[in-house]
């Protein structure tokens with residue numbers, strides 16, 4: 721972590737909070753122009769939280785820091801962020817539970833910070849509801865790039881659903897793109913935002929094999945070598961929630977959506 725906190729950011733005191741309050745008003749002006757985002761930064765290591773927040777503010781965004789799981793849930797309700805950066809290890813309630821509670825109230829993209837790669841695999845497997853993961857230590861540049869990709873993806877998805885008719889149906893699976901809901905056999909299936917986008921991408925290309933790289937580009941709007949594992953993990957989650965018959969693996973090629981019989 722030492723690389724990340726090289727600048728030794730100060731611990732937030734009252735003055736810092738006031739300063740951030742002012743920054744918020746400035747950023748609201750930016751928001752009017754449509755270029756600023758609100759990001760809730762949930763991380764108990766205050767120096768890291770502060771570094772992230774300052775970097776986001778330098779992008780013209782508004783950032784709010786929270787250092788505790790329970791406080792994070794109520795802050796998300798109050799702040800209505802466009803995206804959340806969430807550390808998995810938190811005092812109070814942990815990042816997994818924070819993610820669940822925030823997502824249960826309002827769908828918002830979550831970028832989760834983890835300490836190790838294998839921890840990421842476990843979390844993705846659990847279907848926590850995060851849309852992307854970064855392992856510490858990470859570069860601020862990459863964090864911003866990932867957040868931008870995440871936000872672009874959400875905006876694109878919003879525009880897309882406005883442009884298209886809402887309801888798709890495949891056998892006993894119904895996908896409501898406007899409501900972003902999925903039912904199978906009449907029962908609601910709860911998908912994370914990313915799982916939902918992945919399902920729609922696959923379903924709209926029914927029967928066509930899509931490579932993991934193609935899925936990464938279309939769904940995550942993000943291409944890098946380590947990303948293919950992210951695709952695999954989300955496919956696993958989709959199968960667990962929707963049933964194993966929905967997505968076919970084509971070894972060495974990719975995945976294809978199969979209409980259930």
Ligand code: CA
Pocket residue numbers: 763764765807808809810
């Ligand atoms: Ca932590």
